[in-house]
Amino acid sequence: MKRVPVVVLNMHYSGLGIARGLAPHGVPVFGLSAHPEFPGSASRYCSFREAPDSLLDPGGLQEFLLEFGRGFDTRPILFPTRDHDIEFLLARRAELERYFVIPMAPREVMERAMNKDRCFEAARACGIALPRSYTVRSRAEVLLLRREIAMPVIVKPLYAQQWRKPGIWDAVGREKAVQVDDWGYLEAFYDRIEPLDPVMTVQEYVPGPESNLVIFGSYCRPSGELRAHFTARKLLQVPALRGTGVVVEGLPIEGIVEPSRRLLRQIDFSGLSEIEYKVHEKTGTAYLIEINPRHWDQHFLGTACGVNLTLEWYRDLTEPERLVPARTPEEPPRQSPTSVRWIADQEFALYAATAFAERRSETARPRALLRGRKTFAVMDWRDPRPGLRQIRNVSRLLGRAALARLRRFAAPSGRQTGP
Numbered sequence: 001m002k003r004v005p006v007v008v009l010n011m012h013y014s015g016l017g018i019a020r021g022l023a024p025h026g027v028p029v030f031g032l033s034a035h036p037e038f039p040g041s042a043s044r045y046c047s048f049r050e051a052p053d054s055l056l057d058p059g060g061l062q063e064f065l066l067e068f069g070r071g072f073d074t075r076p077i078l079f080p081t082r083d084h085d086i087e088f089l090l091a092r093r094a095e096l097e098r099y100f101v102i103p104m105a106p107r108e109v110m111e112r113a114m115n116k117d118r119c120f121e122a123a124r125a126c127g128i129a130l131p132r133s134y135t136v137r138s139r140a141e142v143l144l145l146r147r148e149i150a151m152p153v154i155v156k157p158l159y160a161q162q163w164r165k166p167g168i169w170d171a172v173g174r175e176k177a178v179q180v181d182d183w184g185y186l187e188a189f190y191d192r193i194e195p196l197d198p199v200m201t202v203q204e205y206v207p208g209p210e211s212n213l214v215i216f217g218s219y220c221r222p223s224g225e226l227r228a229h230f231t232a233r234k235l236l237q238v239p240a241l242r243g244t245g246v247v248v249e250g251l252p253i254e255g256i257v258e259p260s261r262r263l264l265r266q267i268d269f270s271g272l273s274e275i276e277y278k279v280h281e282k283t284g285t286a287y288l289i290e291i292n293p294r295h296w297d298q299h300f301l302g303t304a305c306g307v308n309l310t311l312e313w314y315r316d317l318t319e320p321e322r323l324v325p326a327r328t329p330e331e332p333p334r335q336s337p338t339s340v341r342w343i344a345d346q347e348f349a350l351y352a353a354t355a356f357a358e359r360r361s362e363t364a365r366p367r368a369l370l371r372g373r374k375t376f377a378v379m380d381w382r383d384p385r386p387g388l389r390q391i392r393n394v395s396r397l398l399g400r401a402a403l404a405r406l407r408r409f410a411a412p413s414g415r416q417t418g419p
Contacts, residue, residue, distance in 0.1 A: 003027045004318045005076040007068075007100065009054060009088075011040030013344065013377045014081035016386060017300030019045040021310040030076070032064075039378045039386035039393070054080075054088035055164060062092050069099025077101045077317055079310075081295050083161035086110060103317055105270050105293070112267040113293040116158055116201050119267070120288070126262040129287045131278075132204040142190045145202055152181045152205045155189065157197070160292075168196040175239060179205065206289075208281035210234050213245075213289075214253050215276055216260040217302050219309040221316060221323065222270040226261050228312045230302040230335045236369060238347055246347045247369045248298045250305040251339040256286050269293065272309050297377070301342035304375040307333045341374040345387075349394050 003026050008015040011031040016039070019029045023045035031046035034053035041048045049068070052060035069076070078100040080086050089096065090107050104110060112118045120130050132149055135158055136142050156177040157163045163172050171193050172178060180186045190200065206212075211233050218229035231254075236247035260275045274296045277286040295310070302309050312333065316322055322330070352366035379387040 002074075004074050004101075004314075005030060005072060006314065007032060007065075007076045007078045008046070008081065009033075009079065009085045010081045011035075011038050011043070011046065011048065012081070013040070013297040014295040014299065015046075016040030016043055016378065017297075017303075018079055018081070018295060018310050019043050020380070020383065021300060021303050021308050022314060025311060027314065037389070037393070039389040042385040042389050044383050044385065054082070055084040055161075056166070058088050058091070061088065062095065065096055066099060069096070072099070075099060075101050077103060077314065079295065080104070082164075083114065083159065083292075083294070084164060086114070086294060087161060101317065103271060103313065105268070109268050109270075110293055113269060113273065113291045114159055116156075116290060119291055122266045123263055123288045126259075126266045128259050128263060129285045131206050131287045131289075133201060134203075135199065135201045136190070137198050139187070139190060139194065142187060142202075145186075146183060149202065149204055151183065152179055153186070154178070154203045154205055155180055155186070156201050156203065158199050158201050160290075162197050162199065165197070168193060171196055175243065177243075206278040206280055206287045208279055210237050210240060212279040212281060213237070213276065214256055214279060214286065215248070215274055215298075216253075216256050217272075217274050217296075217299060217307075217309060218260065218264070219272045219313045220264050220270050223323070224265055224268070224270070226264065227316070228302075228307050228309055228332050229257065229260070230305050230307040230309075231256060232298070232301055232342075235341070236348070236351070238351055244344070244347065245298055245342075246344045246351060248301055248342045249339050250301045250335070250342070252335055252337060259286065259288075263288070263291075272299070272313055274299070297344065298342045300377075301340065301375065302335075304340045304342065304373075306336045339372060341369070341372060342377065343370070343374055344377045345379050345390055346377075346394050346397075350397060353398055 005028040006022055007030045008018050009032055011033045015031055019031060023029050029046040031041060031048045032051040033041055036050050051064045054061050080089055089102055093102055096102060112122055117135055120133055123130055134145055134148060154177050163169060213234040215232045219227050221227050230250055231252060232248050232250040234245045234248050237243045238246050256277055272295055274292040276289040278289055279286050299309060378390040
């Protein structure tokens with residue numbers, strides 16, 4: 001049977017995971033990216049095309065997709081992998097659906113997931129614990145927070161894609177969230193970003209180590225049925241506690257399953273999503289942090305744990321008989337009880353090299369994190385070309401770092417040594 005093709009926007013970790021989750025099942029995958037140097041662009045599991053970026057050139061990408069879509073006999077399924085891909089598709093959905101299947105929930109549903117205030121409102125309605133959170137739109141509102149919230153706090157955008165825009169990404173230190181420990185720094189930080197985007201969310205810090213950051217990844221059918229899910233915890237983030245997950249361990253965590261089910265039902269969500277919580281180190285309460293209503297970097301961990309979320313979604317989209325209520329339902333996939341670790345190769349290599357070079361006390365930690373069953377974001381003997389490209393990229397980064405370190409040591413001290 002001829003399979004419906006899939007087109008993926010951006011071939012970083014998320015896009016590569018989609019290709020590796022579908023292509024072995026006979027699905028033709030086309031990967032698009034403005035960055036042909038990304039390792040995922042070299043995968044044997046996708047046919048790569050260089051295309052404009054949805055954030056930097058949305059008009060160019062729309063024109064490219066309309067032309068690209070005309071070349072298919074069957075409308076391909078178009079998957080976004082980043083928040084600004086979602087914004088792009090929502091804004092141009094009517095035009096693009098002439099040539100593509102865009103399996104996202106309606107705009108109002110996506111808004112309830114992506115807008116942190118609306119997401120928290122829905123979570124509050126179904127009894128989920130929340131950190132104290134305030135959205136500010138002026139310096140005066142920042143000053144008023146002194147009476148409402150205690151330090152430390154986590155500062156983040158109301159919508160994740162706000163800080164990814166040109167200019168503001170550098171102003172926030174190229175971080176998706178920032179931990180702030182004193183009021184003076186919070187005011188200075190806001191003064192820096194206010195001219196670029198004055199809307200910012202200030203959230204209470206939930207105490208606990210990185211391993212208290214837990215994840216519920218799932219696929220929900222349009223009927224509201226939770227078809228497949230897996231759970232995981234973060235073992236390493238860079239930067240610590242607020243950055244990107246570098247080592248994430250998939251293992252059963254029953255305490256977040258039912259709250260997540262309630263939240264997804266409350267916002268009427270369908271599709272694939274990641275819900276993140278932070279477990280309070282003293283009370284054990286799981287506090288909601290955010291929802292990502294799309295594929296995320298570590299979603300392929302589910303496949304390694306026996307739950308291929310993307311394949312379940314794809315089969316529902318292309319085999320409508322699966323959704324007929326009278327039909328004998330298939331058993332949903334179940335997560336393996338054995339833990340598996342997902343490791344972001346490049347970030348992990350840089351973390352380990354930096355710990356070694358700076359002789360940190362945790363130099364033994366990288367070895368510990370590599371123990372047990374694992375799957376890498378890029379390195380895979382069944383699909384070697386992305387790994388070879390990743391090795392080249394990491395070698396260049398480490399070479400530059402080593403050269404910069406040598407230059408610092410070789411820099412003149414300012415003392416005169418001549419007669």
